Amino acid sequence: xxxxxxxxxxxxxxxxxxxxxxxxxxxxxxxxxxxxxxxxxxxxxxxxxxxxxxxxxxxxxxxxxxxxxxxxxxxxxxxxxxxxxxxxxxxxxxxxxxxxxxxxxxxxxxxxxxxxxxxxxxxxxxxxxxxxxxxxxxxx
Numbered sequence: 001x002x003x004x005x006x007x008x009x010x011x012x013x014x015x016x017x018x019x020x021x022x023x024x025x026x027x028x029x030x031x032x033x034x035x036x037x038x039x040x041x042x043x044x045x046x047x048x049x050x051x052x053x054x055x056x057x058x059x060x061x062x063x064x065x066x067x068x069x070x071x072x073x074x075x076x077x078x079x080x081x082x083x084x085x086x087x088x089x090x091x092x093x094x095x096x097x098x099x100x101x102x103x104x105x106x107x108x109x110x111x112x113x114x115x116x117x118x119x120x121x122x123x124x125x126x127x128x129x130x131x132x133x134x135x136x137x138x139x140x
Contacts, residue, residue: 006043007043007072007074007075008074008075010074010075010076011074011075012043012072012073012074012075013072013073013075013079013080013083013103013104014070014071014072014101014102014103015069015070015071015072015073015083015086015087015097015101015102016062016068016069016070016071016097016098016101016102017031017068017069017086017087017090017095017096017097017098018050018062018063018064018066018067018068018095018096018098019066019067019068019069019090019093019094019095020064020065020066020093020094020095021065021066021067022094023093023094023095024066024067024093026093027089027090027092027093027095028047028067028069030089030092030093031069031086031089031090034082034085034086034089035071035082035086038078038082038085039078040073040076040078040079040082041073041074042071042072042073043072044070044071044072045069045070045071046068046069046070047067047068047069048067048068049066049067049068050063050064050065050066050067050068051063051065052064052065059116059120060099060114060116060117060120060140062096062097062098062099062100064096066095068098070098070101071086080104083104084104087102087105087109087113090113091109091112091113095113096113096114097110097113097114099134099138100134102134105137105138106137106138107137107138107139110138117138117140120140121139121140
């Protein structure tokens with residue numbers, strides 16, 4: 001009960017990525033070293049091995065084979081800067097982000113991270129009445 005109080009009145013930001021097996025060890029090491037050097041604490045840290053789920057080619061499904069890392073940080077400017085560095089490390093190691101857990105990713109960052117974005121945008125018309133803030137932010 002009251003688990004959310006641990007983050008304070010401003011709440012928290014979440015980060016979750018998946019890295020392919022070929023780059024996961026180096027990428028995860030770089031991410032954990034970055035978090036450690038930042039002095040930011042994550043009250044939640046989850047590391048999981050994912051199977052082969054890919055989703056339809058025209059979807060932006062998160063799962064892929066590899067290692068996923070999820071972290072939560074109290075919402076501060078320092079945490080937002082840290083999450084931006086973690087996103088850059090995700091891109092550098094060929095990973096992808098879990099969009100449902102990201103509140104700050106830009107369209108340019110998403111397009112660089114996920115080559116499926118352009119195909120998704122062109123797949124079908126969307127009713128603007130049902131667009132989420134995420135879809136607006138990423139131009140989806």
